[in-house]
Each structure stands twice: as structure tokens, then as C-alpha cells.
Amino acid sequence: MKPGKRDKKINILIQGKELSELKRHAELMVEAFGLDRRIENYQGKRPVGLYRWDLDCLIDVIDIALDDPDEYADKGSLEYKALSDLHDRLKKEYQRNFEQ
Numbered sequence: 001m002k003p004g005k006r007d008k009k010i011n012i013l014i015q016g017k018e019l020s021e022l023k024r025h026a027e028l029m030v031e032a033f034g035l036d037r038r039i040e041n042y043q044g045k046r047p048v049g050l051y052r053w054d055l056d057c058l059i060d061v062i063d064i065a066l067d068d069p070d071e072y073a074d075k076g077s078l079e080y081k082a083l084s085d086l087h088d089r090l091k092k093e094y095q096r097n098f099e100q
Helices: 016-024 035-041 052-067 078-098
Strands: 010-012 048-050
Touching (some): 010 078, 016 035, 016 052, 035 052
Antiparallel strands (some): 010 048
């Protein structure tokens, strides 16, 4: 999907454990028009620009991953916490920018 002139781009910095956990689930983003490659190539040094549909996809992918008992059997693990924190941040950004 190509952004239009009125589409809003949100810049979000994702680093450390949040980024490594997100990259573990990039294969779930295959149908997202290159978002999977963007996440795989993202190094976390600068904010990544995401549009509404990118945030939709990331939130959905993280929801699926967090609910998978094979991936996160221990809900108290650092990995689960990092991905859960990222999920909360993305949802807040989405609500702040697109739900008025």
C-alpha cells in the first residue's frame, strides 16, 4: 500500500529486547507489503516510520505471539514482558494518533 498525501507517519524507536522479540515474529508479517523485511532490516538506531496499516499489522502480530503458549509458556519471562511492553506502546501511539 502506498501512502497518500494525507496519511500520517508515526516515528517510533524500537530497541533492545523489544526489537529482538519483534524480529522473532517477523514471519507473521509476510502479507504486509514489505513490513517483514523492514523489521528484519531495522537496527533500532533511529526511529522507524510506521503508517496506520503498519501499526495495525504489528499490533495484530504481537497479539498472536503473546497468546501463543508455545512461544511464551512463561508469562513472567523477560521476553514476554518486552513484547508486551512494545504492544502497549504501539497501542497507545495508535490510539493517540488515529482514534479521535
